Amino acid sequence: MRRTLLIALCLFSLSAQADxxxxxxxxxxxxxxxxxxxxxxVDIAKAQEDQSLGRLLPQAALTGNYxxxxxxxxxxxxxxxxxxxxxxxxxxxxxDLQAYLLMRSQESKTAQGEDALTAAHQKLIYDLVDxxxxxxxxADKSEIIAAELESTEKQLARVKAMSERQMALVTDLYELQARVETLxxxxxxxxxxxxxxxxxxxxLTGDAVTGIQPVRLDTAQPAPEGNADTWVEQVSRANPDISALKHAIESADKSISAYEAGHLPRLELQASGNYSDVSFNNQESPPYTVGTIGVEATIPIFEGGITSARVREAEGRKGLSTSQLDQKQRELEKYTRAAYLDMATAQARSLATDRQLEAxxxxxxxxxxxxxxxVVTIVDLLNAQKQLSESRKIQRQSRYRYFKSRSLLMxxxxxxxxxxLAKLNDWLVSDPSLVITATPITASDETPKPNKAAEQPQKTSNVEPPKSSVKQTTKTDEPKSVVKTENNNVPSSVLNNKPITNTASAISFSNKPVNNTQPIASIPENKPANNTVVKPIPTTEIKPVELNPENNNAVKPNAITETKPVNTIEPAPITDTAKPETLENPV
Structure with missing residues (x-):
């Protein structure tokens, strides 16, 4: 059978254009x-079986002495x-009942080895498919990522061109660049x-595999025959691992009987023929010949407890094999039912993945x-591209999952x-142009350095940032901002004065709507910000408000003094309505 198998494999391999x-x-x-x-x-087990059989066959010995x-x-x-x-x-x-039972035990061990060989052969096929x-x-994952990278790079080039014409946001450019580097x-x-x-x-093969054939996506995925219980019964009858463990239990059981028979007598038929020209004490005598035939009985009485120890060893081996069989049956039942369900739902899963990819x-x-x-952001577009790549991967994984499930169930x-295996091989594509080969990783695959000049927004030349302690500058029709002051000239007692709690609302500009607010650094050179020139606001010092003992109700925690463009601040008058003073736009 092995020769037939090799011949069939050679015939199949002649027509193969790739592995x-x-x-x-x-x-x-x-x-x-x-x-x-x-x-x-298996060879060792057969040799041991022949040894145990030899104990039941005739033993002949020829002796000579001069x-x-x-x-x-x-x-x-x-x-x-x-x-x-x-x-x-x-x-x-x-x-010799012990020798006979040991021979039968060794026969079971040989059958166990043959089942293990069958299991190893099937496992080799499954490992190959897996x-x-x-x-x-x-390879498909690499191909899908490469396609997504190509699409994202096109989007990046497009957004860069739009950004140069002030038609795209800088954040979109950065999002695309980050996605490209990730891909x-x-x-x-x-x-x-x-x-x-x-x-x-x-x-598995022992040498390099340079290319393999892909699977056709239009492969039919028939459901398995029968139901899950039918396949579980088939597994319990024909699985080589279970059969090997059953033979191990049989071998241990016969070994127990064999070692227990060690207490029984043994009978042997003996026949001998002797020639000698000397007597029993080597004294010279005429040549003579003596022939003897008889039966010898051996009754074991005491062997130091060896027989009882062998019985216990065989009982332990039987218990171990029984436990392994129970565990193996449960494990195989789990795998069998899972593989059956995967095959039963394969067709519906493939149709669902096709619809998912189309959507x-x-x-x-x-x-x-x-x-x-x-109407959508670049993040939404990138997520859509990522979901498309994921759906392509899931579509192909559904076909591969059927391959694995079918091989596992069989x-x-x-x-x-x-x-x-030949049936599975028929589902591969034999087109040489579609052969999947090893892809070397070269220097071109490394992440290139980004073009900082193309990514940075254009800087305006007619508006310079103020060189003062004011940090917030805006371009508005009627600007509105909050002045941030440095605390270099402010005493620590003022900074730690707890009654002044709402400093953000103490100094504000007129409450007017703000339109077209954006950083000055992003204003192009040919579009000045309504001829607005931002002037620095002088640094001020803040002193705590003094209490008026005559009018205690006029003092409120949020009242602070008016800021003046000088280095000293006088206490502000306290009125009944202590509200923050509103300043006109200093710009």
Missing amino acids: NLLSLYQRALLASPELKGSQYA SGNALKYETRNGKTYPGTRAGLNIRQPLF RYVDALEA RTNLIESKNDANIALEKLRE NEKAKLAMEKGYELG MEAGQLDVEE
Whole structure:
């Protein structure tokens, strides 16, 4: 069967234009150390089975002896002579229950090893599909990010051109630049992840994987037959891992019976033939031949507790295998039901992702039109572009999820073989122009330095910022602002005077509407701010208000003195209505 499998794989690989599931499987089958290790484990188990069988087969031994003998007497001269002996001994166990049960136990261990080999073979196929899909997903992520980056860079160039004509906000320019830099960073990471995914395929195949074929997006995704309970029953019957644990329990159970039989007697049939030309004490004698046949019985009485210890060991192995079987059944049932549900909902999920992608494409176009009309911000447009990229990724992930779920369900049911792998391979695109290859990360992928001259807003030349302690300067038809003063000349006692609490409303300008307020630094050179020249407001000192003992009701906490363009401030008169004084526009 293995030769047939290899021939089929060779035929499939001849027509492959790039690495696909079958070609990679052929390479992994020959290079997988895990699969080779499982095969060696089967060979070891078979050798141990033959050893246990040998204890029940006849045992034959041929012996020979040649000696030189010197015979001496007390009363006469002695002599020297050679001596020769030869013998053939045959032993055949007639009753050895322990040896028989140990042989049956080893047979179960061999079956366990074969099931483990089948499980390793199916796991190799599943790992190949899983890593293949991960490589496709990583490559798609890199492709989607690259497309989003290209679209965002076009938006950035467009907004830069608009900003030069004073038709776009500087904040929009910064938002786009930040998004571009983020996408460039993400693109480098995604390319690295795609290359790492191909390296994981190298671990299975043993050599480099330069390119893989993508999955068709129009792939049919049929639902599994039957229901979840049917597949759970199939898993309990045909899963190789469960079968291996069942054989382990059988082996341990037979080992218990075998070691308990160590207290029983053993019977052997013995036959021997001996030739000798010396007697029993090597005295010279005429040559003779002796043939013997008989039955030997051995009754164990005491062996130092070895038999009882072996029984306890076998009982512990049985309990361990039983616990592992229970745990494995629960685990496989969970995976089986999850894979079944994923396959059952795959078609509906794919249709939903298609509609989601279509809706996000329309939303992105609408956001572009809205930004041109000024009804949405650049952040809304960037979010729409991000959602579009996310929907593209989700659409492809739904196809990949079906691949993984189908492979997992077939593996748990013991049906993941080369024929099933060939069905999955038929869903790949064989177009050489669409082959996904490793993408080297070069210096061109690094984030370029931003053009600061293009990003900074134009500075006006006919309006200079005031060189004084006043920090707030505005361009308005009728300016309104709050004067901020430096505290270099203000005593600490004034700053710490708690009765003066509302300093923001103490000094204000006339309460008139403010129109077209924007920083002076953003006023273009050809558009002066209504010929308005901002003059510095002199620094003032503030002294606390003194109380009038004759009119206590006239003093209110919010009353402060009038500011004057001098370095000393006199106490302001206190009236019944202590309101903040309103100054005319100093500009």
